[in-house]
Amino acid sequence: MMLIPCPWCGPRNEIEFHYGGQADVHYPSDPRSTSDEDWAHFLFFRDNPKGVFTERWSHAAGCRRWFTVHRDTVTNEIHPDDSASAARTVTR
Amino acid sequence: MAPRTPGADLPEHPDWLWHSPDPKPSYDVVIVGGGGHGLATAYYLAVNHGITNVAVLERGWLAGGNMARNTTIIRSNYLWDESAGLYEHALKLWEGLEDELDYPLLFSQRGVLNLAHSLQEVRDGVRRVNANRLNGIDAEWLDPHQVAEICPILNTSPDLRYPVLGATWQPRAGIAKHDHVAWAFARALDRMGVDLIQGCEVTGFERVGDRVVGVNTSRGPIRAGKVALAAAGHTSVLADTLGLRLPIQSHPLQALVSELLEPVHPTVVMSNSVHVYVSQAHKGELVLGAGIDAHNSYSQRGAFHTIEREMTAAVELFPMFARAHVLRTWGGVVDVTPDASAIMGLTPFEGLYVNCGWGTGGFKSTPGVGWCYAHTIACDEPHPLNAPFSLERFTTGALVDEHGAAGVAH
Numbered sequence: 001m002m003l004i005p006c007p008w009c010g011p012r013n014e015i016e017f018h019y020g021g022q023a024d025v026h027y028p029s030d031p032r033s034t035s036d037e038d039w040a041h042f043l044f045f046r047d048n049p050k051g052v053f054t055e056r057w058s059h060a061a062g063c064r065r066w067f068t069v070h071r072d073t074v075t076n077e078i079h080p081d082d083s084a085s086a087a088r089t090v091t092r
Numbered sequence: 093m094a095p096r097t098p099g100a101d102l103p104e105h106p107d108w109l110w111h112s113p114d115p116k117p118s119y120d121v122v123i124v125g126g127g128g129h130g131l132a133t134a135y136y137l138a139v140n141h142g143i144t145n146v147a148v149l150e151r152g153w154l155a156g157g158n159m160a161r162n163t164t165i166i167r168s169n170y171l172w173d174e175s176a177g178l179y180e181h182a183l184k185l186w187e188g189l190e191d192e193l194d195y196p197l198l199f200s201q202r203g204v205l206n207l208a209h210s211l212q213e214v215r216d217g218v219r220r221v222n223a224n225r226l227n228g229i230d231a232e233w234l235d236p237h238q239v240a241e242i243c244p245i246l247n248t249s250p251d252l253r254y255p256v257l258g259a260t261w262q263p264r265a266g267i268a269k270h271d272h273v274a275w276a277f278a279r280a281l282d283r284m285g286v287d288l289i290q291g292c293e294v295t296g297f298e299r300v301g302d303r304v305v306g307v308n309t310s311r312g313p314i315r316a317g318k319v320a321l322a323a324a325g326h327t328s329v330l331a332d333t334l335g336l337r338l339p340i341q342s343h344p345l346q347a348l349v350s351e352l353l354e355p356v357h358p359t360v361v362m363s364n365s366v367h368v369y370v371s372q373a374h375k376g377e378l379v380l381g382a383g384i385d386a387h388n389s390y391s392q393r394g395a396f397h398t399i400e401r402e403m404t405a406a407v408e409l410f411p412m413f414a415r416a417h418v419l420r421t422w423g424g425v426v427d428v429t430p431d432a433s434a435i436m437g438l439t440p441f442e443g444l445y446v447n448c449g450w451g452t453g454g455f456k457s458t459p460g461v462g463w464c465y466a467h468t469i470a471c472d473e474p475h476p477l478n479a480p481f482s483l484e485r486f487t488t489g490a491l492v493d494e495h496g497a498a499g500v501a502h
């Protein structure tokens with residue numbers, strides 16, 4: 001079991017959360033001039049690191065808010081996201 | 093009397109099925125990953141194309157990855173023509189594989205039931221049966237009464253929270269003994285002079301421009317005319333060293349077995365909506381699995397609540413299992429794609445081939461992958477059966493969406 005740090009509720013059991021995958025995947029800024037290849041990458045291609053992954057979780061059975069963490073995909077060591085972009089990503 | 097050396101009375105070790113030679117400086121083809129797919133590919137490279145100056149490089153021990161961890165369900169009842177072609181080709185190869193490799197694979201065509209628990213699942217199931225039949229694949233739609241005849245221990249009473257409303261039935265589906273499959277291929281390869289090299293991790297690639305000409309490994313550089321990836325859950329790690337992005341995500345997939353029981357379960361039962369699948373191995377243990385853990389992971393382990401949920405589903409469907417015990421649970425690392433179909437074919441790099449994205453369901457396709465991937469490598473062009481599974485389909489939009497047929501991991 002993982003203890004996942006919800007920024008609002010503190011560390012909680014993984015069963016309360018819903019997984020959102022890679023963080024900071026942005027909708028193409030100019031969709032009309034986006035190539036098929038770039039659409040494909042936006043829709044289907046995500047990072048898949050063996051190591052630290054910056055990812056989204058939603059506290060589905062708690063406060064229901066989305067947030068970002070950095071988790072090691074080998075050890076499950078998990079750290080809250082305190083980067084400058086945190087405020088933006090948590091409200092997205 | 094002098095103390096006896098421990099083990100002095102033991103018989104000689106039987107002949108090894110394969111050896112683990114040191115790598116040579118160069119090969120015509122280097123295959124990265126010694127699981128079922130890597131071994132089968134080397135086999136058909138030799139048998140169908142006469143290419144034997146080949147090494148299979150395995151970072152751990154032979155077939156110790158997902159090949160050692162899967163629940164061995166073999167079937168070909170997928171929805172789309174593209175999948176039918178590939179999976180049915182594999183199933184036909186399975187039907188002759190024991191003879192061909194002259195080794196007991198315990199391939200048992202005991203059939204698979206894919207249960208429907210809602211009106212939508214009934215419609216999807218009937219549609220799949222019709223699609224399968226149009227593709228020459230054995231498939232029938234069964235009502236709950238017929239389901240109970242095939243699998244009497246299954247609870248088909250209407251009182252269930254999600255009652256069984258019917259099922260698809262593929263009689264030629266079944267299970268096999270995964271380890272034996274790997275050993276049989278390995279023995280055949282060893283006899284043909286193919287190098288199976290264990291404890292040899294590929295850490296990167298040698299390149300001349302956009303051409304891959306070798307690999308760097310934990311045991312030194314090895315030059316190669318062609319390099320074929322068969323690293324399953326670790327494919328992204330390798331592709332990342334080339335800056336090649338792949339639409340796969342690595343997840344834990346868990347399974348478990350009970351203690352050995354008398355034979356009680358005659359077939360394979362899978363349920364997408366209550367999320368469990370069950371068969372009984374030859375030795376007698378119940379073999380159960382369900383879906384992936386939601387998060388990305390290379391840890392080869394998942395959460396206990398995943399196991400707990402699949403047990404709840406299993407006991408609901410098979411009340412008599414309530415008194416069985418879980419003996420062992422384990423996990424693998426599976427590479428999942430957005431359309432639940434595999435990726436097989438060429439890459440943007442000359443001399444580099446990719447086979448990945450088999451996710452939760454690539455054991456059944458082992459001989460089919462070997463056959464088609466060997467063709468792709470030898471001819472520098474996909475076999476017609478794997479042409480639809482190219483990397484380009486994610487850009488062209490020609491996805492092969494098998495989420496329905498692959499709904500629960502298998």
Ligand SMILES: Cc1cc2nc3c(=O)[nH]c(=O)nc-3n(C[C@H](O)[C@H](O)[C@H](O)COP(=O)(O)OP(=O)(O)OC[C@H]3O[C@@H](n4cnc5c(N)ncnc54)[C@H](O)[C@@H]3O)c2cc1C
Pocket residue numbers: 124125126127128129130149150151152153154155156157158159160161162163164165166292293294295322323324325326327330345346347381422423424425426450451452453454455456457501502
């Ligand atoms: C719990 C579980 C249940 C499953 N149940 C079923 C089922 O019932 N039916 C079904 O059809 N499929 C099932 N699958 C899926 C199936 O096991 C896989 O799709 C299939 O085994 C993948 O092909 P493989 O055998 O070549 O993979 P693997 O056996 O994983 O082979 C890949 C090999 O590559 C090696 N490798 C990785 N990186 C490197 C490197 N850098 N250098 C050298 N070697 C490397 C790994 O060590 C590994 O041995 C299941 C999987 C799991 C985990």
Ligand SMILES: [Zn+2]
Pocket residue numbers: 006007008009010059062063064065
């Ligand atoms: Zn919360």
